[in-house]
Amino acid sequence: MNPFRVALAVARKDLRSEWRTREMVPALAQFVVLALLIGNFGFQIDSRNALTIAPGILWMALVFAGLVAFGRTFAAEREQASLDAMLMTPASPVAIFAGKALAASVLLVACEAVLLPALTLFFGTPLSGEVVAAVLLATVGMAALGVMFAAIVARVRARELLLPLLTLPLWIPFIVAGGQAVQSAMGLPGSYQEAIGLLIDFDILFVVLTSLAARFVLDE
Amino acid sequence: MNRAERWAAAAVALMLVAGAVIFLYAPTDALQGPVQRIFYLHVSAAIAAYGCFAVVLLGGIVYLRNESLVADRCARAGALVGVVLTTVTLVMGMLWAKPIWGTFWTWDARLTSTLVLWIIYAGYLLVRRLAEPGRQAARIGAVVGIFGFVDVPVVHFSVTWWRTQHPGPIIVNDALPAQMLATFLLTVACTLILAAVMVWMRYRIETLMDEKQHIAEPVKVVTAREPEPVP
Numbered sequence: 141m142n143p144f145r146v147a148l149a150v151a152r153k154d155l156r157s158e159w160r161t162r163e164m165v166p167a168l169a170q171f172v173v174l175a176l177l178i179g180n181f182g183f184q185i186d187s188r189n190a191l192t193i194a195p196g197i198l199w200m201a202l203v204f205a206g207l208v209a210f211g212r213t214f215a216a217e218r219e220q221a222s223l224d225a226m227l228m229t230p231a232s233p234v235a236i237f238a239g240k241a242l243a244a245s246v247l248l249v250a251c252e253a254v255l256l257p258a259l260t261l262f263f264g265t266p267l268s269g270e271v272v273a274a275v276l277l278a279t280v281g282m283a284a285l286g287v288m289f290a291a292i293v294a295r296v297r298a299r300e301l302l303l304p305l306l307t308l309p310l311w312i313p314f315i316v317a318g319g320q321a322v323q324s325a326m327g328l329p330g331s332y333q334e335a336i337g338l339l340i341d342f343d344i345l346f347v348v349l350t351s352l353a354a355r356f357v358l359d360e
Numbered sequence: 361m362n363r364a365e366r367w368a369a370a371a372v373a374l375m376l377v378a379g380a381v382i383f384l385y386a387p388t389d390a391l392q393g394p395v396q397r398i399f400y401l402h403v404s405a406a407i408a409a410y411g412c413f414a415v416v417l418l419g420g421i422v423y424l425r426n427e428s429l430v431a432d433r434c435a436r437a438g439a440l441v442g443v444v445l446t447t448v449t450l451v452m453g454m455l456w457a458k459p460i461w462g463t464f465w466t467w468d469a470r471l472t473s474t475l476v477l478w479i480i481y482a483g484y485l486l487v488r489r490l491a492e493p494g495r496q497a498a499r500i501g502a503v504v505g506i507f508g509f510v511d512v513p514v515v516h517f518s519v520t521w522w523r524t525q526h527p528g529p530i531i532v533n534d535a536l537p538a539q540m541l542a543t544f545l546l547t548v549a550c551t552l553i554l555a556a557v558m559v560w561m562r563y564r565i566e567t568l569m570d571e572k573q574h575i576a577e578p579v580k581v582v583t584a585r586e587p588e589p590v591p
Contacts, residue, residue, distance in 0.1 A: 285507075292500050296491045305483040309476045310507060349510065353503050356424050 143235035150226075150239025155246060157216065164212060168205050168251040175201035176255075176262055190263040195322045198259055199315050202275070203282075203308070205251050210286035211303050213244050214294040223294075227358060237287065237354035244290075245283035252279065265326055274321035277339040278314040284343075284350040285310050291357045313342045364561060371550075371557040378550040386543040395459050400544055402452040404551035405445045406474075412442030412555060413481065417509040420502030429570065432498040435505055437562035439484050441555055446478045480508040493573055 158164055179185070179197035217223035226236055252275055260267040289307045293299035321335035361369070382400050389396030419435025422428055453471070454464040465471065484504045491497035536544065 288503075292487075292503060295496060296487065296500070298490050302483070302487055302490060305479070305486060306504060309480045309483065312472075312476050345510070349507065353506070356499055356503055 141230050141232070141235075143232055143238075146231040146235035147239040147242060150231075150236050151242040151246070154216075154240065154243030158243075158247065164209060164247050165250045168209060168247065169254040171208060172201045172205050172251055172255040173258055175204065176258055180262065185263060187264060191265060191326050191328065194259055194263040194265040195319060195326060195328075197263075198255065198275075198322060199319055201255055202248075202252065202278075203311060203315065205255070206248055206282055206286055206311075207304050207307065209247050209251065210244055210283075210290045210307070211300065213240055213287055213290040218294055223358070232355075233358040234351050234354045237291065237358055238351070240291075241283050241287040241350075244287050245279050248279050248283060249276065252276075268325055270325035270332060271322055274318050274325060274336065274339065277321075277336065277343060278318035281314050281339075281343040281346045282311055284347045288350045288353060288357055291354075310346075314339065317342060364564065367557050368561065371554040374550040375554055378547045381543050381546055385539065387537065387539055392460060395456055398452050398456040400547040401551070402449055402456060403544070404547045405448040405452065407548055408551045408555035409442045409445035409449060409477075411552060412438040412445060412559065413477075413505075413509055414438075415559065416442065416481070416484070416505040420505040423498055423502045427495070427498075429498075432501070433563050433566040433570065434559070435501060436488060436566050437559045439481050439488075439501075439505065440562055441558045443478065443481045443485060444558075445551075445555060446474065446481070450474060450478060477508070480504075484508060 176197060179193070179200070183189075183193050183197075185193055214223065217226070227233060256267055256272065256275065259265055286307055289303055289310075293302045293306070296302060317335045317338040320330045321332055321339060324330040324332040324335065378400075382397050386397065386400070388394055415438030416435045419431040419433075419438060422431035423435065453474075457466070458464050484501060487504055488497050488501050491500050
């Protein structure tokens with residue numbers, strides 16, 4: 141069984157079910173707009189300080205939207221008990237895992253497609269290719285880690301409690317490097333090249349590690 | 361006094377010796393004054409904590425390979441002792457930072473990543489408590505422990521990766537006077553022995569807890585067979 145085709149099939153299945161129910165993406169989009177609203181009232185934002193505050197609000201909104209998105213990744217499988225059925229097929233667990241991660245990151249990218257223009261609209265920050273590239277690169281690694289921990293906590297009590305506790309600390313490298321990249325792309329001091337290099341390193345490291353671990357996480 | 365108690369007493373006695381050497385033998389730092397004496401235990405606790413998390417990593421890898429219960433108990437014990445030692449490191453570092461830097465906390469690279477390390481392994485302990493005891497908890501724990509350990513090099517090399525105001529590696533750079541170096545090495549050795557004894561103690565507790573759960577389980581499941589007499 142070709143693992144790439146399995147991964148694509150799993151991702152297609154997840155995205156099709158999202159397309160038919162249209163639950164996650166509208167909820168996530170509303171969630172990030174709400175986060176911007178809270179950011180606006182939490183800080184005293186005007187045209188002078190918007191550039192220094194906006195990157196922080198961007199990452200706060202993105203991280204918590206990510207937690208909501210990845211927390212739901214295995215919801216359907218849990219409710220229908222269909223994960224066991226998927227694992228009984230000859231498909232490799234790594235391919236299933238990659239498909240889940242792919243679908244979850246597509247949902248997160250859809251939410252970013254709302255977040256980034258909204259940030260520009262409300263706070264007047266520049267929306268450049270550099271900002272988009274940094275956010276997309278961070279999404280890759282965050283999705284790999286997020287889906288892995290979502291799979292881990294899917295069978296545990298109090299999973300809503302545990303997912304942020306386990307995921308957020310491991311996302312911090314992406315927030316450090318991504319935060320620096322977005323800040324320098326918006327004209328604040330710091331090296332954009334260096335931050336993007338770090339993001340790519342972290343992406344490679346965690347995508348490899350999560351694919352190695354996927355077998356032990358899913359195979360139960 | 362059994363063997364474990366003798367070892368525990370010896371470890372405590374060694375720590376008292378290290379304390380005496382830190383306060384009586386080591387010279388007072390010319391710039392920082394007596395506050396500098398925090399350094400010995402602070403760095404020793406950090407090194408011992410790394411050692412404990414290495415045990416969690418190795419235990420996790422061995423468990424995933426052959427499902428050895430011994431490896432899993434070692435990992436559990438290492439995580440608990442490691443979290444305690446990381447707490448000691450953070451608290452002692454903050455006590456040192458207040459008079460020297462003028463603040464308990466700064467978002468320096470190494471401070472941040474040590475805090476992240478603490479959160480990861482505190483999360484490990486939580487996940488172990490919440491997961492179904494047995495195979496599930498052990499597998500999840502192994503994966504979390506291995507991923508947490510990836511953070512250890514990030515912590516260690518963060519001094520060079522990002523700008524930082526945390527003092528650099530002075531031992532490697534040969535910047536420590538001989539008396540201070542001797543005190544430091546003694547404290548590291550004593551702290552490592554203490555950590556090893558604590559991991560061993562915790563291992564014994566984990567074994568007893570496993571046995572207790574093992575005995576409790578068949579009573580519920582095996583109802584057709586005659587219950588075995590409990591000694």
